[in-house]
Amino acid sequence: MSSVHNSAVPTLIGSVQRALRLLEAVASHSGGAPAKQLAREAGLPLPTAYHLLRTLTHEGYLRREGGVFVLGAAAGRLAVGGLQQKRRSMILDSLAHFRDAVGAPVYFAVFREGEIEVVGVSDTQSSPACEEWADFRETGHAHAIGQCLLGQLDDKTRKDYYERHPVEAITPYTVRDMRSLEQRIESQGRMQPVVERQEYSLGTVCAAIPITAGDTAATMAISLPLHQEGELLYVVNRLRSEVGALLSTLSFSISI
Structure with missing residues (x-):
């Protein structure tokens, strides 16, 4: 049966x-x-x-x-949550597109409410993202993402960040003090890539490009292992080209 x-x-x-x-x-x-x-x-x-x-x-x-x-208000929060998830999915899909186009891990970050916020990361098993061994929010002076965002801020906002997150070496290659960091930021050309070599993580090189996102400082970045350092500028310029082409048709929302 x-x-x-x-x-x-x-x-x-x-x-x-x-x-x-x-x-x-x-x-x-x-x-x-x-x-x-x-x-x-x-x-x-x-x-x-x-x-x-x-x-x-x-x-x-x-x-x-x-x-x-x-x-009621609770139903409205459900709707907002759904919209936020949709925007987040759109950003992650875009990052995956850029990752495949340049062949490297891709990061998207913003400076919001006085802090560095990594909104999304897209990598692969064969090309993993840099491990966040020290809080990205507190070590903006030491990585390309943070340096790129800090360079987009006004002096007052940047000073406020330094007061809460002092500049200090976290690897032998990290910029040593705030004066040296400020000199580097001032020497960077506007809207030019920011390059960082082993300042945040030994064995890793990174580069970031500024992103226009309304009044909010934003950036996209890539990372490579040290033995691929010779490809860094080529890859980040490829990323800048890809971002420029896609942003003409995609509204890159940061309201998440």
């Missing part, structure tokens, strides 16, 4: 399904709708709809205003 197994059939939670149908019904009415109308549109008995509407209102997903239900 054979037996039938339904392990592949997912277990569905009916109350969750009904609550989602109510949320969809409310979302379809910009000015809100009363409980009876929502129950009818969601295909629910009125007592069930009332119970779920009270629960959703208590949790902040709905608000009751003048006898009608409208979406």
